[in-house]
Amino acid sequence: MKKLITGNEAIAYGALRAGVKAVTGYPGTPSTGCLSSLLAMNLVDTYVEWSVNEKVALEVAAGVAWSGHRALCTMKMSGLNVAYDSLISVAYSGCDGGLVVYVADDPGANAGMCEQDSRSFAVMADMPMLEPATVAETYALTKFAFDLSERIKGPVFLRLVTGIADSYAEVEIEQPVPVSQAAPLLIKDIQRFTKAGAVIATNQHRDLIQRLEQAGQITDEVRLNKLSLSVKPGGLGILASGIAAAYLEEGFEAAAPFGFNREDVSTLEIKVVHPFPVAEARKMLEHCQTILILEELEPLIERGIIVEAQRMGYRGKITGKLDGVFSRIGEYGVPQVVQGIESVLRLGIPENLLSGNTQALKLAAARPITVCAGCPHRGTYIAIDKAIKKLRLKKNEVMVTGDIGCTILGMNPPFDLIWTEISMGASVSLAQGYVHAGVKTPVIATIGDSTFFHAGIAGLVNAIQHQIDLTLVIMDNRWTAMTGMQVNPGTPCNNGASAYQEIDIARIIPALGIEHFWTVDPFDVEETAGVIHQAMTLPGVKVVLARQECAIQAQRQGKQAGKVRVVEENCNLCKLCLMVTGCSAFSLGANAIEIDPELCYGCGVCIETCHHDALVAEEA
Template identity: 55%
Template sequence: MTAKMVSGNEAIALGALRAGVKVVSGYPGTPSTEVITSLWNKDLPGTSVEWSTNEKVAFEVAAASAMVGSRAMCTMKMSGVNVAYDSIIGIAYSGCTGGLVIYVADDPGVNAGMCEQDSRDFAVMADMPMLEPGTLQEAYDLTQYAFELSEAIQSPVFIRSTTNVAQSHGMADVAERVLPVNEKPMLERNIAKYTKAGAVIAMNQHRELLERLEKAKELIAAKQLNRLKLSKQPGGLGIVSVGVVNGYVEEALSIADELRIPLPEISSLQLINTIPFAVDEMKQLLKHCSTVLVAEELEPLLENRLYMEAYKLGVKVEFVGKNDATFSRIGEYDAKLVLKGICKALHLTCPEEVLPPVIQPEQHCAARPITTCAGCPHRGTYMAINKALRNLKFKSNEIIVTGDIGCTILGINPPFNTLWTEVSMGASIPMAQGFIYGGVQKPVLATIGDSTFFHAGIPGLINAIQHNVNLTVVVMDNGWTAMTGMQVNPGTIPDYQQASCRQLDLEKVIAGLGVDHLITVDPYDLKATTAAIEKSIALPGVKVVLARRECAIQAARRKVAYEPIEVNIEKCTRCKSCIVITGCPAISLGEHAITIDRAQCNGCGLCMAVCPTAAIVKEGK
């Protein structure tokens, strides 16, 4: 074993390599992205690593590999479980032979956007084991154990992390990679196991699934992964925690000791899994303690189960947690919050002024909207949409423009204020159709990025085409899955695809679906893009405007040449049109004229297009 500096996500990846993983697939989504990113450029003979089209596809690729005996893992954020769950529950019923691990990173506190979803609920619904590492070392070790457990019970296993584990960095003891082993992949043709063809088959599979979960509980208990510590004297306080909250509890007790808060001896049950419920350990704690504090982020799954077990045992226990409003179902925990709960459970005063202050960096940030990067092609697209609507004499508050997930959603913020909605991957097009069906008479536009379109936008566009909806769709193609860190997607240029992969031409994909009208534009050309949107709105049927220009950050990294922009000081009136309309972070207001940060500017020319005095020009012209 070697001590190595890793992130939580890297620990998951290294644990999978140590376990001999043969297939790793997933879709990028913060806070889970770096698992595959950390493997992407490694030389891994015998192991396939891919960014899949979406999470459902990623899981199906991994699941089939495990069904023929290989060890496989797929990765996603909590929102991705929604996408993949249709297949997850099906494979959970059928089971697998090789180890199959689903890594999901939840985001209590919503650090990375989307819903504050507790994926443990999905494990409950699927009757699937879910391991929950609370430290970097546990992330590494439990990933290996997840593969062992999966093979032992012949069923997929979740590994659930949270942002504070996935994105943290520290030292972990790791070992060399183990090469995958599966010389003779084989799938037994077994209709009763691998299909749902009839009620009897599905019910038998459900029964077997419950038996596999019970076996998982027994194996976890035998390995003594959950840590139960009972105080010498019965009748006191017990604390139940899971995953990352285990560390918060230990830190809270340490703070209490430093502050000389008089705590009695406390019992504890520190869990590495919520599902399957550690019922035997829960019962021991409930029989021993008169008060139980339950510390778990988001949903009260452990707390509710403890209530039920206490009722079944006939013991009288005071519970402190979410059901008595001590803790919230919203947000992430920290040691301070846990310490408050401990003090409340013990009826002790917890003085606010003596507790360490909670640092909130956002309070020290400048008040500014989150906008697109300097040179981002999406800036030109949103400027064009706004200008087209004005040219057509529409008011901004009467034309619905639906938004979608990714960098494109920044069109909801100033200075654009263009988008009205953001729901889930690919929802922009069906929602636009729904608004029209709902009776909206004025034009409705849908916007969507290229990666999101490949992920989940195609079915919505097909539906609009089939039903002949009078709808304008603006697809913003920057060639990358940019918001999560520049991962490749099917439309990324060939130089960045894996050797065995090829690029798909998004223009041909859209045309092949049979849209009524397709116009491809360069969003740096504000005039042409505006005209294309105006024309599309006026045409009947399903119209797509494909705005194509590579992500400015990636273009800069690839040393794509551009013509620098400069300001003619004599012509600049400091009217601020370039700042107000574009919102470009490379432009600021100088003493005598606007100034352009050459380090950020890539010469897109959008500021030139809106300057009323022609004071912004290409350098040397």
């Protein structure tokens, strides 16, 4: 059956086709859609969970695979850093059931964070990595990745980039394979499943390297990489991997009017990023006078072919990033293919074909991203601002560290409150560093609920142990909202799942021995500001839990916080409400400010910003 699916969904369907027993992951753009789509299917025989973080997700998946069943673990590139401690150990041990680790990179940093090239992690872990160039290939390679994992008895990486993870294509989907109901293996083998001692560890390392070599032999046998040599030797050869390979033909078409002849060019489309396809690369070197490498981010393939070229005494030219033709930054598309062709063949291709459609970029509105209408974080930002002012301090005198997720949007206007963002949970620990450095004004850390569970809790434990003067504001909107409303351990419901226990942050904090702890409603800005102000004046670790459900999610459940009305005759269009809240429900009318009833959640945060009684609460 043909289905229009994304790259993320292709992995989901591919895993079902492979009879996957368990799927675990932590949400993170651009990988989220894979596990989300499986959850939406309400599968009976396949267990699917959003885990508390990627390390936990990987360990759960490893347990399934060590028991002889198939498991998929999903994460974005930043999550791989979290999971990597365990992953490298799991790679050493190998696995009996197929274990596929799906990591999604984000060249161009479309979702913020870094342009991490996770292919290097495969090299470090001696793990095979497959990288499809299209959605259809993603589906096929997912099934293959499970088979490969079981043949080599080791985990296999599957890597996508944003351009494939979120792209749609029609793919022929086969019937899922029934999930194995075989009894789990219980293998007691400390030589494989522990790391205690140099002998055990080095033996496992040896096995790991052998598994990687075996993976290379298998992928060579099945000809996963697509090699196409021109009839006439001595011309141009292009190595392309990932999404760059998908743009080759379009690039060739664009260059054709300028004398480019497809028949004269050899291509190697690389689907097996690691181990490097030595035999095919050597064939290209033997056949071609010039080698062009097209790959996003780091010059990984380029370095691989340079090594082979040196071994062979290759006398031709190799061009890519290391000689400065291409950038390590951003996404690749047709312009990069054309640019590469032009740099080698000098066909006189006009500049506009090399730089792509910059017009679209110019037209993009340059406006800061802010929180949604009715977002509870708005009240918290305004309250922190008020608390700072109550202490007769200015915003640029009080360090407010930020964290990953919607909560970071307090860095943007109109709030301009948050100074930093590193990684999941880092706000709490980074703040402690500022205290140690001798910052004299109160230091505030802000974090969301999901991020707190993911990694922030460890930073808090550290602060408590070392008795740091710190105010932590946990902005608990009950969902992992930024990535599309996934559940986290504090979410009050798990979308109907039977086995589920909510973990209440309000019970965790006192259990950690924190004396100064308050739960506040961020829609009550005055009370929240008063509590944060009080916290900032006290010594030691103080925690303020600003709890109110995400407005989007609440509205989906038919909830409404209240109703706010504009008293037109009182409004002088001073726009203060708009400037303080930045709420998108506001717009400028002819005589008064207007509130879009479709957008307004009735949070009431704006009411007190108006000094003319032009905003009033109504009975909902």
